Amino acid sequence: MPNPQVEIEVKNSVDSRFSSALETLKRLVAIPSVAWESHDLTKVRESAEAVKELAREAGFDEVEILTAQQPDGRDGMPAVVAHKKPSPGYPTVLLYAHHDVQPVGDGADWNTDPWAATEIGDRLYGRGAADDKAGVMTHLTSVAAVQDVCGDDLGLGITLFIEGEEEAGSPSFKNFLQTYRDKLEADAIVVADSSNWRAGVPALTTSLRGVISGTITVRTLDHALHSGMFGGPVVDANTAMVRLLASLHDDKGSVAVEGLVRGDEPSLTYEESDFRKDAGTLPEAPLTGVGSVASRLWQQPALSIIGMDVTPVDQSSNTMAATARARVSLRVPPGQDPEKAHRLLSEHVSKHAPWGSEVDYEAGEAGQPFEADVTSEAAEAVLGAMRSAWSTEPVLMGMGGSIPFVASLVETFPQASILITGIEDPDTRAHSANESLYIPDFQRAIVSEALFLTHMNKKGQ
Ligand SMILES: [Zn+2]
Numbered sequence: 001m002p003n004p005q006v007e008i009e010v011k012n013s014v015d016s017r018f019s020s021a022l023e024t025l026k027r028l029v030a031i032p033s034v035a036w037e038s039h040d041l042t043k044v045r046e047s048a049e050a051v052k053e054l055a056r057e058a059g060f061d062e063v064e065i066l067t068a069q070q071p072d073g074r075d076g077m078p079a080v081v082a083h084k085k086p087s088p089g090y091p092t093v094l095l096y097a098h099h100d101v102q103p104v105g106d107g108a109d110w111n112t113d114p115w116a117a118t119e120i121g122d123r124l125y126g127r128g129a130a131d132d133k134a135g136v137m138t139h140l141t142s143v144a145a146v147q148d149v150c151g152d153d154l155g156l157g158i159t160l161f162i163e164g165e166e167e168a169g170s171p172s173f174k175n176f177l178q179t180y181r182d183k184l185e186a187d188a189i190v191v192a193d194s195s196n197w198r199a200g201v202p203a204l205t206t207s208l209r210g211v212i213s214g215t216i217t218v219r220t221l222d223h224a225l226h227s228g229m230f231g232g233p234v235v236d237a238n239t240a241m242v243r244l245l246a247s248l249h250d251d252k253g254s255v256a257v258e259g260l261v262r263g264d265e266p267s268l269t270y271e272e273s274d275f276r277k278d279a280g281t282l283p284e285a286p287l288t289g290v291g292s293v294a295s296r297l298w299q300q301p302a303l304s305i306i307g308m309d310v311t312p313v314d315q316s317s318n319t320m321a322a323t324a325r326a327r328v329s330l331r332v333p334p335g336q337d338p339e340k341a342h343r344l345l346s347e348h349v350s351k352h353a354p355w356g357s358e359v360d361y362e363a364g365e366a367g368q369p370f371e372a373d374v375t376s377e378a379a380e381a382v383l384g385a386m387r388s389a390w391s392t393e394p395v396l397m398g399m400g401g402s403i404p405f406v407a408s409l410v411e412t413f414p415q416a417s418i419l420i421t422g423i424e425d426p427d428t429r430a431h432s433a434n435e436s437l438y439i440p441d442f443q444r445a446i447v448s449e450a451l452f453l454t455h456m457n458k459k460g461q
Helices: 004-029 042-057 133-153 173-179 237-246 272-279 293-299 338-351 377-390 404-412 439-456
Strands: 062-066 079-084 092-098 118-120 123-125 157-163 188-195 203-208 210-219 302-309 323-332 358-367 395-399 417-424 436-438
Touching: 004 042, 004 123, 004 133, 004 439, 042 062, 042 079, 042 133, 042 157, 092 133, 092 439, 123 439, 133 157, 133 188, 133 417, 133 439, 173 404, 188 203, 188 404, 188 439, 203 377, 210 237, 210 338, 237 323, 272 293, 293 395, 323 338, 338 358, 377 417, 377 439, 404 417, 417 439, 436 439
Parallel strands: 092 157, 092 188, 188 417, 203 395
Antiparallel strands: 062 079, 079 157, 118 123, 123 436, 203 417, 210 323, 210 358, 302 323
């Protein structure tokens, strides 16, 4: 844990830099860096240039804007990569965030101009104020603070990696890691793009579910038939499809596909009343599944029907459809091989084909789940730093969703400790109207990261 003298110096340094960091964050928010084709992509370049300049000011020796090819051969969006080389024997920490943002959606839903960061009380409103320009500024400010405190004794290598297309699905990310592997290699990777438990309570995100999707086609007839002339001895494909889909859950609402991994009960309690409020559940409906809310969200599979091709009601007639299609999305907990989940799902639908119908399963995406090693030195250092910065016990949090690029990081750098930290909280409304940052936690996140870096600043770990 950081020694008390260093703790005081770090906190003082961040204190003296904080108001300027907040102003710089507002300048970044003013750049509408949406990395979607339908938007002005020169703004993404402009925001990369701004981050590059800030990285220089923060004291990095080598700062570049890099791109890599997407699978379709086109160039991906500009990322900023900056280095402070390690002294011999010292480890290197990679600091990840992204400088692109989500589109604003319907401007009428915003109470303030999304591109003009506005302070109201202790929150800062604007698109990217939290996700993830606050992550960018957390890295830049903590690095500057560490240099204030350590001066010439800073032997730790620090690499800054600020992606420019995270909200657009990171199409060139995998290739980026391959192409610049040598530049990005690190002993620990801090991903500042998640959420804290709530305002005033820090969290380390230690597990993410993976996700697979597949398309099911059911065929009951050679061609569509008149329901009066033929109905009875044969059924239509829609009826067979709903019966097949119904077999995917049991009566309690748990996923009924046999052989899927279920993880251990998480130690953290997610109160049912909080979940009901967060999710906006129907007041009378019991929750589906079994086990604690946290277990159902983070450690158990969850299956949704995300699309169906059936005859629309307005176009319906007394005709029996010959085929129907449905797409299912299955979230899988840490420990589940996504390819195996595809196999199990495919076996399930073949086995449950109703009334001799022909059933086909076509496997789509397969995203890996993630589980952090919380016993690593780096993870313990981050938790210690959070404890000190927030003066409260940090929470080890799972996430029901996936961060696809985390799987790519694990794959490319299997030895590195991956630490998913956050500057968001449940009121942030990332991706929606009125996104906001809780300003006191922004300052604590900078202190925490600076303390973590000072802890890692020693030889031979
Ligand atoms: Zn983000």
